[in-house]
Amino acid sequence: QVQLVESGGGLVQAGGFLRLSCAASGSIASINVMGWYRQAPGAQRELVATISTDGNANYADSAKGRFTISRDNAKNTVYLQMNSLKPEDTAVYYCYCNALAAPSGTYYTQNLWGQGTQVTVSS
Numbered sequence: 352q353v354q355l356v357e358s359g360g361g362l363v364q365a366g367g368f369l370r371l372s373c374a375a376s377g378s379i380a381s382i383n384v385m386g387w388y389r390q391a392p393g394a395q396r397e398l399v400a401t402i403s404t405d406g407n408a409n410y411a412d413s414a415k416g417r418f419t420i421s422r423d424n425a426k427n428t429v430y431l432q433m434n435s436l437k438p439e440d441t442a443v444y445y446c447y448c449n450a451l452a453a454p455s456g457t458y459y460t461q462n463l464w465g466q467g468t469q470v471t472v473s474s
Contacts, residue, residue, distance in 0.1 A: 353377035353454040353463060355446045360468030367472070368434045373446030373465055375427040378453040383460075385422050385429035385449075389442035389470075396445065400431065413439075436472045443467040 359371040375382060386401030400410045400420040408420050419432040429446060446465035451458055 353379060353450075353452045355448065355463055355465035357444070357446045357465040357468040360444060360470045362471045362473065363436055365436060365438055365472055365474050367436050368432070369436065369470060371431040371433070371444055371446075371468060371470075373429050375448055375450065375463065378456075378458075379427060380451040380453070380458055382424070382427055382448050382450040384447075386447045387420065387429070387431045387444055388447055389440075389444045390467075391439075391442040394442075399444070401447075402429065433470070436470075438472045438474045440470060441472050442470060444470050 354377050355373055355375050357373045359369060363369055384401050384403055387399040388396050389399050390396040398411050399414050400418055402408045402420045402422050417435045422429045445467045448463050450463055451460050
């Protein structure tokens with residue numbers, strides 16, 4: 352079994368900050384890209400940020416300058432530091448990784464998703 356478990360969401364006032372964490376566990380041989388997506392009510396899921404194994408980060412325009420993605424390869428964990436939060440950042444945030452994993456006993460490269468964590472920014 353393979354799991355991505357997110358934590359760190361919550362309610363914060365505009366201008367505040369939150370730090371999301373996501374730990375991957377289970378039958379995982381290696382992880383390639385890790386990242387965060389988000390989905391606001393009535394909207395499609397959108398990219399927030401991704402990070403490669405060697406630390407190269409990629410951000411959506413909406414996240415640049417405010418959010419920082421990082422990862423701890425030894426812990427199979429990815430983080431998202433979110434500063435200067437705005438009401439429009441309100442969404443469910445999903446952790447993502449592309450990994451060589453074996454959820455059913457056979458290893459193959461696949462995309463894995465967490466269950467999502469709610470971030471609400473009040474004005």
